[in-house]
Amino acid sequence: MKEGEQQRVPLRERAEWSDVTPLPQNDGPNPVVPIQYTEDFSQVMDYFRAVYLADERSPRALALTAEAVQFNSGNYTVCQVRIKCFRLHLFLFISSLLQVWHFRRLLLESLKVDLNAELDFVERMAAGNSKNYQMWHHRRWVAEKLGPEARKNELEFTKKILSVDAKHYHAWSHRQWVLQALGGWEDELNYCTELLKEDIFNNSAWNQRYFVITRSPFLGGLKAMRESEVLYTIEAIIAYPENESSWRYLRGLYKGETTSWVNDPQVSSVCLKILRTKSNYVFALSTILDLICFGYLPNEDFRDAIDALKTADMDKQNLDDNEKGEQQNLNIAQNICSILEQVDPIRTNYWIWRKSRLPLSA
Amino acid sequence: MSEESERETNPPPPPPCPTVSQREQWMVESQVFQIYQLFATIPRNAQTLMLELQRDNHMQYVSKGLRHLSSAFSVLDANRPWLCYWIFHSIALSGESVDDELEDNAIDFLNRCQDPNGGYAGGPGQMPHIATTYAAVNSLITLGGEKSLASINRDKLYGFLRRMKQPNGGFRMHDEGEIDVRACYTAISVASVLNILDDELIQNVGDYIISCQTYEGGIAGEPGSEAHGGYTFCGLATMILIGEVNHLDLPRLVDWVVFRQGKECGFQGRTNKLVDGCYSFWQGGAVALLQRLSSIINKQMEETSQIFAVSYVSEAKESLDGTSSHATCRGEHEGTSESSSSDFKNIAYKFINEWRAQEPLFHSIALQQYILLCAQEQEGGLRDKPGKRRDHYHTCYCLSGLSLCQYSWSKHPDSPPLPNLVLGPYSNLLEPIHPLFNVVLGRYREAHEFFFTES
Numbered sequence: 043m044k045e046g047e048q049q050r051v052p053l054r055e056r057a058e059w060s061d062v063t064p065l066p067q068n069d070g071p072n073p074v075v076p077i078q079y080t081e082d083f084s085q086v087m088d089y090f091r092a093v094y095l096a097d098e099r100s101p102r103a104l105a106l107t108a109e110a111v112q113f114n115s116g117n118y119t120v121c122q123v124r125i126k127c128f129r130l131h132l133f134l135f136i137s138s139l140l141q142v143w144h145f146r147r148l149l150l151e152s153l154k155v156d157l158n159a160e161l162d163f164v165e166r167m168a169a170g171n172s173k174n175y176q177m178w179h180h181r182r183w184v185a186e187k188l189g190p191e192a193r194k195n196e197l198e199f200t201k202k203i204l205s206v207d208a209k210h211y212h213a214w215s216h217r218q219w220v221l222q223a224l225g226g227w228e229d230e231l232n233y234c235t236e237l238l239k240e241d242i243f244n245n246s247a248w249n250q251r252y253f254v255i256t257r258s259p260f261l262g263g264l265k266a267m268r269e270s271e272v273l274y275t276i277e278a279i280i281a282y283p284e285n286e287s288s289w290r291y292l293r294g295l296y297k298g299e300t301t302s303w304v305n306d307p308q309v310s311s312v313c314l315k316i317l318r319t320k321s322n323y324v325f326a327l328s329t330i331l332d333l334i335c336f337g338y339l340p341n342e343d344f345r346d347a348i349d350a351l352k353t354a355d356m357d358k359q360n361l362d363d364n365e366k367g368e369q370q371n372l373n374i375a376q377n378i379c380s381i382l383e384q385v386d387p388i389r390t391n392y393w394i395w396r397k398s399r400l401p402l403s404a
Numbered sequence: 405m406s407e408e409s410e411r412e413t414n415p416p417p418p419p420p421c422p423t424v425s426q427r428e429q430w431m432v433e434s435q436v437f438q439i440y441q442l443f444a445t446i447p448r449n450a451q452t453l454m455l456e457l458q459r460d461n462h463m464q465y466v467s468k469g470l471r472h473l474s475s476a477f478s479v480l481d482a483n484r485p486w487l488c489y490w491i492f493h494s495i496a497l498s499g500e501s502v503d504d505e506l507e508d509n510a511i512d513f514l515n516r517c518q519d520p521n522g523g524y525a526g527g528p529g530q531m532p533h534i535a536t537t538y539a540a541v542n543s544l545i546t547l548g549g550e551k552s553l554a555s556i557n558r559d560k561l562y563g564f565l566r567r568m569k570q571p572n573g574g575f576r577m578h579d580e581g582e583i584d585v586r587a588c589y590t591a592i593s594v595a596s597v598l599n600i601l602d603d604e605l606i607q608n609v610g611d612y613i614i615s616c617q618t619y620e621g622g623i624a625g626e627p628g629s630e631a632h633g634g635y636t637f638c639g640l641a642t643m644i645l646i647g648e649v650n651h652l653d654l655p656r657l658v659d660w661v662v663f664r665q666g667k668e669c670g671f672q673g674r675t676n677k678l679v680d681g682c683y684s685f686w687q688g689g690a691v692a693l694l695q696r697l698s699s700i701i702n703k704q705m706e707e708t709s710q711i712f713a714v715s716y717v718s719e720a721k722e723s724l725d726g727t728s729s730h731a732t733c734r735g736e737h738e739g740t741s742e743s744s745s746s747d748f749k750n751i752a753y754k755f756i757n758e759w760r761a762q763e764p765l766f767h768s769i770a771l772q773q774y775i776l777l778c779a780q781e782q783e784g785g786l787r788d789k790p791g792k793r794r795d796h797y798h799t800c801y802c803l804s805g806l807s808l809c810q811y812s813w814s815k816h817p818d819s820p821p822l823p824n825l826v827l828g829p830y831s832n833l834l835e836p837i838h839p840l841f842n843v844v845l846g847r848y849r850e851a852h853e854f855f856f857t858e859s
Contacts, residue, residue, distance in 0.1 A: 067529060070516055074471075074509050137483065140581075141531045211625070214629065249631075287675050294619025335705070388669065391763060392765050395763070
């Protein structure tokens with residue numbers, strides 16, 4: 043590979059390209075944001091433009107698109123520039139070599155190329171730069187053409203990338219597409235469990251877990267899975283009560299069935315358990331606040347646990363805990379907001395706003 | 405019982421090895437807190453200097469890019485309108501503009517990116533793409549003036565957007581391209597600001613975006629994907645622009661967004677991911693938009709609590725009452741949707757003209773602190789986080805987020821904030837923006853006058 047790089051022959055010196063007149067980009071007389079292309083880059087792109095506009099469906103055109111893509115994978119640049127190139131691809135809207143990838147797909151169809159070889163090509167390009175919308179779109183297109191036979195390869199491909207970057211957004215989106223379009227659900231829940239065992243804070247794995255239990259044709263859906271998933275989640279919450287992912291997942295298990303969420307003693311029970319530890323209880327308090335807003339009536343154990351978290355300043359507010367019914371609920375909710383203002387200062391404005399919007403005060 | 409009690413008293417110790425997420429998070433926190441501790445120990449006048457926005461250096465940094473970009477930028481060869489936008493918007497936020505020659509050159513260049521069949525490509529002669537179309541249109545609006553605005557071929561652009569639209573409501577980013585929430589936003593945003601938005605473009609967009617709101621409350625790029633700050637801003641802004649924001653679960657969305665601001669004071673993009681300066685706009689922008697939707701949010705909160713209050717009080721009739729309440733709510737939603745959808749052409753304009761004062765839901769002073777102390781490079785340019793390199797993208801979105809912070813308490817979108825709401829010297833004050841488009845407010849108003857009174 044290294045030897046190949048050193049011996050690369052410029053396109054204009056290759057016999058097979060002698061019949062093509064390279065077409066420079068028409069930037070106009072005074073372009074803004076002018077990029078000082080390297081000679082190699084501009085030469086490749088000039089030849090690409092020529093074959094693209096000629097709509098030349100040929101093996102050499104296909105090889106040319108591969109060469110153009112390689113430039114953006116950092117294969118032909120110094121290490122420092124490669125690092126810089128890599129970082130630039132983290133941006134949300136950026137497409138890379140849009141036209142080259144697009145034309146490559148046209149060529150693949152016209153030339154009836156073995157698409158399994160194309161998967162290998164994409165995998166090699168991903169090694170240097172995997173956060174490129176065009177590459178992932180291209181990968182999806184190729185896999186879609188191959189159909190179910192591509193399933194194993196795609197799951198392995200995404201797994202490899204996720205083993206290096208467990209939260210890779212494109213890889214997860216691609217994996218979800220593969221499952222829905224090509225199948226392979228059988229082991230996916232186990233895969234999520236493994237990833238969460240390695241890193242219980244991996245929110246992408248939690249999201250994938252939710253995706254699986256709600257959409258897998260083998261599991262029966264959210265309602266059927268709720269009981270076992272609640273147990274799994276509560277265990278994760280108790281182990282790391284500061285982990286936002288597990289709390290949001292627990293809430294998600296009751297999506298569309300808020301009454302079940304309010305009435306499930308497992309939910310209120312885990313909140314109480316965390317409150318009594320007197321540490322990392324922001325999410326527990328927030329959850330109880332939401333429960334109360336949806337009609338949950340906290341019992342004396344809860345009131346005691348919440349009182350234990352109040353600071354001396356809050357006691358001076360003389361909030362009356364002895365009133366009954368709705369008023370008592372309102373006081374508890376207000377106390378929770380006041381505590382959260384203190385222990386979660388970055389969100390003081392939010393908790394003040396929540397206090398002003400408590401439903402029972404309407 | 406005693407065993408359970410004992411377990412509660414002595415919870416099992418966490419495993420000795422922290423996870424990757426924890427290690428990375430603690431490393432970033434360590435870097436950030438080190439900066440904050442240093443800041444806390446220096447004299448007050450030195451603090452003021454540290455909090456100063458290095459406006460001249462930032463302008464020098466971005467302006468240089470208009471005339472020269474190194475070969476490393478070859479990877480952005482298909483995104484040059486984005487470079488234009490990041491640079492021109494940063495300049496406009498600073499209250500400045502480029503000279504006439506550069507302006508003419510930019511208009512000419514973007515015209516060469518404009519496809520004969522509509523839309524803008526990432527470079528001259530390349531394929532049109534909805535994202536670079538958004539970048540080009542926002543650049544031309546930011547440049548301002550009749551020559552710039554008139555250079556946009558709206559009829560052809562409309563045709564391009566129609567060709568990209570999919571039956572499921574989404575848009576393809578380009579011919580045969582990927583479909584996601586970014587495309588919805590860039591398409592609808594451009595159509596809205598240029599006054600070419602119609603029922604055809606709006607059809608089913610709301611359904612697509614609703615399918616992208618996740619169990620967490622935030623919005624993902626595609627149905628089933630993970631909630632993400634960039635897509636949340638795009639999805640929320642789109643729903644506002646098409647008059648269907650009431651169909652999102654807004655209380656859950658608010659809760660998700662406000663929890664993206666961490667103890668480092670900046671915003672992260674996803675749950676348990678690292679802080680990044682660009683989310684000062686993507687997440688800060690989402691919470692700024694939500695701040696202006698308080699009446700709709702209050703209504704949703706009241707409706708849900710009433711439903712379950714009724715359910716609780718009269719549990720025996722839960723099913724019937726629930727059904728009745730839901731039916732009532734749905735009717736009201738439909739009414740709201742109908743009335744507002746027929747008026748979607750004016751939504752963006754009304755959004756800033758019928759501004760309701762409301763205290764910000766996020767910690768705007770803390771976010772300013774992150775931007776000025778952690779994201780700012782003294783020699784010019786802003787960045788993701790300490791230790792990362794500056795770039796035009798982060799410069800643009802950190803400054804946009806800073807502007808949102810400074811005006812987050814304002815009773816009118818462009819009324820100057822009180823000095824205590826601007827962290828650092830008052831000279832840090834930037835121009836206000838239209839939060840739905842991320843265009844400086846004055847330029848938006850000029851464009852609105854051009855595109856809405858002409859026809």
